Amino acid sequence: MTDITGAAPAALAGGRAGERLRLLVRSRSGMAGLIVVGLLVVLSLAAAFGLLPFDPLAQTPQVRLRPPSAEHWFGTDQFGRDVFSRVAAGVANSALIAVVAVAFATVVGTLAGVVAGFYRGASDAVVSGVTNVLFAFPPLLLALSLASVLDRNWFTIAVAIAIVYVPIFIRVTRGPVLSLREIEYVKAAVSTGASRVAIMFRHVLPNITSIVIVQVTLSLSWAVLTEASLSFLGLGAPPPAPSLGSMIYESRTLVSIAPWTMAAPGVVIVLFVVGLNLLGDGLRDSLDPRNRGTK
Amino acid sequence: MTAVRAITSNPVLRRILSSLGTLLGVAIFVFVMLRAIPGNQITAGLGTEAAALTPAQRAALEAYYGLDKPLVVQFFGWLGNVLTGNLGYSSRAQESVLELTSQSLPVTLELAVFSIVLALLIGIPLGMLSASKPDSPRDAFGQTVGLLGLSIPAFLLATALLAILSSTLRFNPNGEAYAYLTDNLLLNLQQMLLPSLVLGFGIAAPIMRTTRTAVLEVRGNDFIRTARAKGVGPRRLQFRHVLGNALVPIVTMTGLQFGYLLGGAVVVEQIFSLPGIGRQVLLGIQQKEYAVVQSTVLLIALAFVIVNLLTDLLYRVIDPRVRAE
Numbered sequence: 306m307t308d309i310t311g312a313a314p315a316a317l318a319g320g321r322a323g324e325r326l327r328l329l330v331r332s333r334s335g336m337a338g339l340i341v342v343g344l345l346v347v348l349s350l351a352a353a354f355g356l357l358p359f360d361p362l363a364q365t366p367q368v369r370l371r372p373p374s375a376e377h378w379f380g381t382d383q384f385g386r387d388v389f390s391r392v393a394a395g396v397a398n399s400a401l402i403a404v405v406a407v408a409f410a411t412v413v414g415t416l417a418g419v420v421a422g423f424y425r426g427a428s429d430a431v432v433s434g435v436t437n438v439l440f441a442f443p444p445l446l447l448a449l450s451l452a453s454v455l456d457r458n459w460f461t462i463a464v465a466i467a468i469v470y471v472p473i474f475i476r477v478t479r480g481p482v483l484s485l486r487e488i489e490y491v492k493a494a495v496s497t498g499a500s501r502v503a504i505m506f507r508h509v510l511p512n513i514t515s516i517v518i519v520q521v522t523l524s525l526s527w528a529v530l531t532e533a534s535l536s537f538l539g540l541g542a543p544p545p546a547p548s549l550g551s552m553i554y555e556s557r558t559l560v561s562i563a564p565w566t567m568a569a570p571g572v573v574i575v576l577f578v579v580g581l582n583l584l585g586d587g588l589r590d591s592l593d594p595r596n597r598g599t600k
Numbered sequence: 601m602t603a604v605r606a607i608t609s610n611p612v613l614r615r616i617l618s619s620l621g622t623l624l625g626v627a628i629f630v631f632v633m634l635r636a637i638p639g640n641q642i643t644a645g646l647g648t649e650a651a652a653l654t655p656a657q658r659a660a661l662e663a664y665y666g667l668d669k670p671l672v673v674q675f676f677g678w679l680g681n682v683l684t685g686n687l688g689y690s691s692r693a694q695e696s697v698l699e700l701t702s703q704s705l706p707v708t709l710e711l712a713v714f715s716i717v718l719a720l721l722i723g724i725p726l727g728m729l730s731a732s733k734p735d736s737p738r739d740a741f742g743q744t745v746g747l748l749g750l751s752i753p754a755f756l757l758a759t760a761l762l763a764i765l766s767s768t769l770r771f772n773p774n775g776e777a778y779a780y781l782t783d784n785l786l787l788n789l790q791q792m793l794l795p796s797l798v799l800g801f802g803i804a805a806p807i808m809r810t811t812r813t814a815v816l817e818v819r820g821n822d823f824i825r826t827a828r829a830k831g832v833g834p835r836r837l838q839f840r841h842v843l844g845n846a847l848v849p850i851v852t853m854t855g856l857q858f859g860y861l862l863g864g865a866v867v868v869e870q871i872f873s874l875p876g877i878g879r880q881v882l883l884g885i886q887q888k889e890y891a892v893v894q895s896t897v898l899l900i901a902l903a904f905v906i907v908n909l910l911t912d913l914l915y916r917v918i919d920p921r922v923r924a925e
Contacts, residue, residue, distance in 0.1 A: 437618070438625035441901045441908075445863025446881065450897050453885040454633055530753050534867055537755045538882065553756055560763040567763065571756050578751035 328591035335587020341580030345573075349397035352390075359387035361394040361547045370563045379569040382552075383559060388569050394547040396573060402459055402542075403528035406466035411521055413467075414474020419513070421475065422482030423505055432479075436472040444469045448531050452540045459542045466531050470524050477520050481513050515592035522588055526581035533574055549574045612913065619909045626901045627682070631675050634894045682898065688891030690884075697895045700880060705899075708865050708876035710781060711799065714792055715861055716854065718800030719807055724850065726804070727811025728843070734816065742808060749805025754864045758798045758871040765794070774872040795868045802864060803857040810853040814846035821845075848919050855911030862900050 329335040351357060358378075365385035373380040379388035421432035439447070451465035485491055485508070494504045535541045536550030544551065549570045556566035653661070662668045666677055681687075687697035730742030766772035773790035781788045818824065819842055827841050866878035877896060884892035 434621070434625060437622040438629055441622050441626045441905050442897070443859040443861075443863035443900065443904060445860075446866060446878075446897065446900060449863075449866060449881070449885070450630075450633060450893065453893070526751070533753055534755055537753075538867065538870065540885070550753075550755070553759060557759045557763055560760075561767040567760065571760065574756065575748075575752050578753070579747060582747060582751055 325591050329587050332587045332590050334583040335591060338580045338583030338585070338587055341576055342584055345396055345400070345577055345580065348393045349400045352393040352397035357387075357390040357393055359390040361386065361390040362545050363387075370559070370566075372563070373565055380563065380565040382555070382563070382566050388552075388566060391547040391552060392549070392569050392573050395549040395552060395570060396577065398459065398542065398546060398548055399529050399532045399574075399577075402463045402466065402532045403525050405460070405463040406528045406532075407470065407521055407524045409463070409467035410470035410474055410524065411517065414471040415478050415510075415513075415517055417471070418475040418478030419482050419505055419509055422479040423486055423501070423509060429479075432475060436475045439468070439472040440476075442469075444527075445531060445534055448535060449538065449540060452535055457540070457543055459546075462532065462535060462541060465535075466528050469531070470528065473524065474517070474520060477516055478513050481516060482509055485509055485512055519585055519589045519592060522581055522585035526578045526585065529574070529577055529581065612916075615909060615912055619905050623902060623905055626905070627679055627898060628675065630894055630898050630901070631678060634890050635671070682895065687895035687899075690889055690892050692887055692889065697892055700892070701877065701896065701899060704875055704877045704880045706781070707778070707874055708862075708869070708878060711792060711795055711865060711869070711874065711876060712858070712861050714796035715799035715803060716857075718796055719803035719857070720854065722800065722804035723807030724811050724843075727808040728815055728838070730808070730812045731815035731819070739812075742812065746805045746808040746812075749801050749803075749808070752801075754798050754802050755867045755871065757801065758795070758868055761794055761798065762871060774874070778873065778875050791872070791874065795872045795874060798868055799861055799864050803854075803860060806853050806857060807850060810849050811846065814849045815842055818842050818845045848915060851911065851914055851918060855907060855914075858907045859904055862904060 329339070352361075363386065365381070368377070368381050368385045369383055371377055371381045371385075377387050377389065379392060382388055382391070417432045421429040442450075448465050448469045451468055452462055455461035455465060491504060491508050494508055499507075532541060533548070533550035533553075536548040537554045539551070539554070541548050541550055552570040553567055553574075556563075556570070560567045659668070666674050669677070685698055687701070689696050690700060693700055726742045726745060730739045730746075733739060762772065762774070766775070773787060774794065776787065776791075779787040779791060824837070824841055827837055832841065862878070865876055866882055868874070869876040869879040870882055877900060881893060881896045881900070884890070884896060
């Protein structure tokens with residue numbers, strides 16, 4: 306805990322966005338993550354704008370379980386649907402759910418963490434109590450239980466995943482804010498009579514952005530995993546919506562005759578998560594002021 | 601007043617008290633969450649037949665379930681039942697949730713113990729290997745295994761392993777009915793092998809990363825140089841001085857992974873047909889038996905809170921600095 310609080314004020318000391326980006330690109334893992342995630346974003350956009358070679362839902366019984374070919378890049382499944390198009394649409398769906406979930410968790414969690422750390426007192430007690438309660442549930446189990454009681458569509462799944470990740474953002478922001486409020490320039494701002502809200506937005510939030518950015522990237526990778534696990538268990542967006550998790554579930558009886566039905570969504574989901582993890586690691590290194598000027 | 605001060609000034613008691621507060625919060629959360637379901641126990645149990653109930657019949661059922669009482673009364677009634685061991689009843693299994701859990705909990709505990717042991721056996725040596733020469737090929741190897749462990753979802757690894765092993769080697773001990781530890785030890789261990797490998801691999805990754813970081817950090821300390829200067833052998837230095845001091849973050853990380861483990865158990869038990877507590881939750885959800893879901897989720901959270909508490913208390917044993925505070 307001490308090293309996080311120690312690093313937070315220093316994060317402001319130097320480094321504009323340009324320098325940070327240069328550091329990210331120069332780190333090999335950050336660059337690899339950026340490329341992988343970039344490619345998957347392009348794939349999702351293609352799916353979102355209907356630029357896929359086939360309709361991911363269209364069933365063509367004549368071409369059931371065909372191996373990968375020039376026409377069907379990743380082969381076809383048991384209903385003759387194009388696996389490549391389904392994987393692309395699945396990536397788009399899981400990206401949408403992950404982004405909405407993490408955006409919600411970031412905004413709510415960061416605000417709650419900042420308010421709790423800055424105002425202390427009753428708000429801190431309430432926020433910390435809620436955080437402890439949410440942390441008492443294993444993450445996947447909490448998402449699963451929430452998804453089971455909510456009406457199932459992509460948005461409620463995003464909400465279920467978001468609730469699981471709110472406490473993480475509270476915890477990573479509250480600590481640094483606690484130490485920031487003891488820093489001289491924040492005290493100086495208080496003594497000049499600046500309003501607390503102004504101090505929070507002008508002096509506190511900018512100082513925790515790097516912590517939040519790293520957390521966002523890592524949370525995206527967990528959100529993708531959670532969404533896939535939920536849909537694998539039959540608690541994701543209902544069929545026939547293409548989802549990487551449910552594709553893998555459906556492929557388990559086909560794998561000996563049509564291994565591509567499992568390999569394609571499997572490899573893509575691992576790439577997706579590896580890419581986000583690499584990007585998160587790269588961002589952490591490039592945003593850490595201790596690494597500035599090295600390499 | 602002095603008694604209150606004695607409690608609040610004792611860190612161990614304070615930690616236990618705050619855990620109890622968290623558990624109360626957990627109970628409220630679980631209760632409210634299950635009440636948020638559209639409909640209630642009546643519509644959930646009867647499905648579309650609920651529409652055919654006369655108002656009098658509906659009122660009778662509501663009184664039976666206690667739904668006509670205020671929420672606070674319902675909550676404390678439920679909590680009182682839970683605390684006296686009445687966790688509800690599963691009409692499909694024709695057994696009380698307590699009986700169901702007494703059969704499923706040992707399965708999950710066994711899975712958890714095997715998974716953690718495997719994870720430590722993979723994660724700590726791999727982390728020490730990586731840390732022994734940073735930025736070398738062996739570090740890259742360790743880090744790659746760690747990254748894959750973090751990134752391959754348990755359900756994918758489990759499904760792929762099962763599919764590949766059963767089709768090529770005809771090895772599928774989980775295809776047979778589950779053998780309890782006391783009934784058929786050999787078959788039980790075979791059935792536990794793949795599920796604990798899958799979960800263990802997932803937990804090994806964060807343990808490996810933590811070990812690597814902690815070992816690197818400890819090695820830079822003056823007391824390590826002093827130990828080396830006074831002639832401590834490399835093996836003793838590595839295990840007693842370096843690993844001994846790196847143990848606190850490793851234990852913390854292992855404790856934190858217990859949550860991953862309990863969540864992962866839902867997925868892995870489902871895939872490998874292990875009748876554990878995770879499968880109990882999932883069956884409850886699928887069959888809309890909310891009493892089963894509610895009580896089982898509560899028990900799992902209870903287990904998780906206790907593990908976190910024990911992890912915290914364990915520091916005091918491992919790390920004399922915490923004890924002194």
